[in-house]
Amino acid sequence: MDPKTTFLSCDWGTSSFRLRLVERETLKILAEESSKEGNAATAELWKQAGQPAEQRVAFYLAIVQRHLKKLEEAVKTPLDDVPVIISGMASSTVGMKEVPYKPLPFATDGSDLATETIAATADFRHEVLLISGVKSADDVMRGEEVQLVGCRFENTAEKQLFLHPGTHAKHVLVQHGQAVSLKTYMTGELFSLLSTKSILAASVAESGKLEEGKNRVWFEQGVRTSQEANLLHNAFLVRTNDLFKKASKPENYFYLSGLLIGNECNELRANIPAGITLAGEPVLVQLYGAALQALGIAGRCPVRTKTAEEVTLNGHFAVLQHHLSTPSH
Template identity: 45%
Template sequence: MAQKVDFYPDFFYLSLILPASKIMQTANRILSCDWGTSSFRLRLIDTETRQCIAEVTSDNGNASIFNRWKAQPESNRLRFYLAYLQEGVDALAKKAGGRLNDVPILVSGMASSTIGMKELPYGNIPFAIDGHTAKAEWIDAKPFLPNDVLLISGVQSENDVMRGEEVQLVGVMSQVDLKKDIGALFLFPGTHSKHIRVQNGEIVEFNTFMTGEMFEVVAKHSILAHAVTSITSDQDIESFRKGVEKALDTDLLNSLFSVRINQLKNRMTAEQNYFYLSGLLIGAEVKYIQSDDDSNVVLCSSGKLLKLYENALDCLGLSRKVVVIESGILDAAAAAGQIEIFKNFRIKR
């Protein structure tokens, strides 16, 4: 049975429940910007109570902003990104009921990448999970933006890179009471799933799995597209587990064609095949995890995806080792991680 890890009492998320007068009196505040490839999220955070006072979101991720910058005459890339960031700050100030010019902005995710506002070098592993070894840079935003901007970079190993998940991990570890001296494998499922090995308070290894993107490509742009149909109703866990079991016994490139065989021989409906395909890919992702390893597997996911990964790990006999991070903690993880990193960059450089 998987364990569930809940909030610390002082860390919770509020949409907009504090009076405007109270918000503007709060001395210790930051603007948390989680700027991914395809999404933008800006939050006003009280750093003492860890309350999210207000937020604005959009689908204008770094890829979208980068393409817009390339298509127009403004040559200064940083200025172009800061202009969009200013729009977000203005929208957030309107929600919060006052000016936010004096509030530092902490930015993480793909904003420090080749498609972001400014490319920063990666930090290296081992990487401390309290955030004190993170790479970050104060951006000279004036006169384009009145706020101080701290841009947080990602982490690299010899053969892999990530931007954003390490900040989330720092945030998770700041909210939950996991023993930091015992090794654990943290799973962040998604388009590009990250498996992050933590030992003695440091990230010592991580690997990227293109599971979500591969599912999208195979299900929509391959010969198997006609063999699967997405459904919005309950998940077909039985078909999913069959896919996982197949993945555990065979090579992925061979087992993928079994989706086609299921269709031709009427072994599964297109809806069942949809979950079977998901099982093949997620099974291929997690099959290397050893049941005789003493470390916990910490699932950083929620909703339907969480249920699938729990079942995949159960097929491997790993349920007793699985720790599930509560969804509210994950929702607040980016901001929490940014705050921990911010503690080491208080003085503007």
Template identity: 45%
Template sequence: MVNFLSCDWGTSSFRLRLVEAQSFRVLAVQESQEGIAATFNRLDLRTRENPEERLRSYLLLIKKYISGIEQEKNTGLAGVPVIISGMASSSIGMANLPYRDLPFSVDGRDIGAAYYDASPGFAHPVLLVSGVRSETDVMRGEETQLIGSVPDNATAADGIYIFPGTHSKHIWVKNGQVTAFKTYMTGELFKLLSEESILREGVEENDNLHNTNYLQHFEDGVRDAQGTNLLHSVFRVRTNSLFGKRSKQENFNYLSGLLIGAELGEITPAETPHVYLCCGSNLKGRYAAALGVLGIKDKAQTFPADWADEAVVRGQVKIYKQFTHST
């Protein structure tokens, strides 16, 4: 495999990358908001209930973006494998694949997946990666990120791997196996509270944590989240505004600190050997600052933002090689 097409298809977004397989160098990118949810909602009932028609509809959408890359690079891509991870293997995706049960190996050898040969209608072999489940939780996509976060020819160190996002994941690794994980609806809850709730009138977006004033209000939120009821503490954002205690931009960072602090609050320094933070530059500063407030900074290792951003690509290649027994 010289090149491959990496498809990271989430609930609300779509990203297709042409990647050089050996170096993981991204040669071209197509992105949109045509996530799995919007794509599924456009299907008529007959297509949704017919597995072959449903799969064909999703592949036609991918084909549109492949054509975009072909035009951009002025080259044909027929025969180039497509590796898909994320929500595409869910109940609203192109095929509903069963979850892999815990534990699983972080080298990708036992991740569930489905393989589809190239066809006249879609001239690319496809590997569709499934998700993982515990007794109380599920994930699709983060397992691929985790596999890609571990360097080649290295054993994953024991500890908690944190993947911040709309639905943040904390993944426990021991002896090269994922033994447990938890989902936290941090990003989604922040969006709902800051844009749809009564709190929206008291906040104004500000991502500048380099400003020591905004950082202080963020850290105050992290501290105030500890040992309190989150349903009560978030109302302080409202009273901060009513009583003139914080500006809208300060409140934005305070609310962010409350939610991230609540997410990370279960991680106790005494019981945590190591923490590995895997996220892009947009959230890296906030989570690193929160770990510092909670006294876990000395036990935490933060992956470089570009390494974290490309983890899906590397994970997809590892899974593909394990699944196809290729090199």
């Protein structure tokens, strides 16, 4: 496999690992491997191994190597010298090597993100480009900065919003080709806690899709209700919806989702950006798109959607190109 026409894209989060062999010209995925070997679990294994600190990078790269071998089997050719680009929690305190956060602002073309190069060795025959996260005065993100780069924002004076839904949703304002501000919302984590650990757990059930039955009606009602009263009171209505048989448990599931996503997006109504780019997993992107419509935001500014896979590959390739264009390369 020609290392000049391909690269290895590694998205290594807290709880998951994904490695893709990608063609540079088309960004076509040639082979892919994934697992639950996230950085949190790997850090625990590293702690149990009791090895010296200088072996930490090699310990983590051994996991990458195992997946690399599977990719080689899939494409039936060696992948020696193909560069590996890694983003996510691999550059954090639970990752292979901590790389300091890049302070805001950062260029949306990926040219000035904080990176660290790990040279190829006899045991791991690939140069590794480790991408760090970004911080503001009071907030942080790791992994989403690469996806923002992959959105290919226009360089304009108008303020645009990058919205990445997830466990910890990210809202990043972009202006003049720079990401200038960052806010994190614990929407996904709070939804998980309320729907599985709280008194509301018995009143909801994950079942069906947004467009099935009355799920969208209840989701939109949750979004609208989020604008009318306090979230802590609204959340209890999930229980009474069930007690009084107003909604089925699956419908209540979407109602609770609408309450939380609507609450997260509430501030946008007073500060409509020139455009919004929703980038993430398709199911969440669909929910957020529906919420922006229900709030009247989508009618006041264009909303474009992109998949997490698309923007991650675009972002990795952009950072790789800037890396290869530096004088040392």
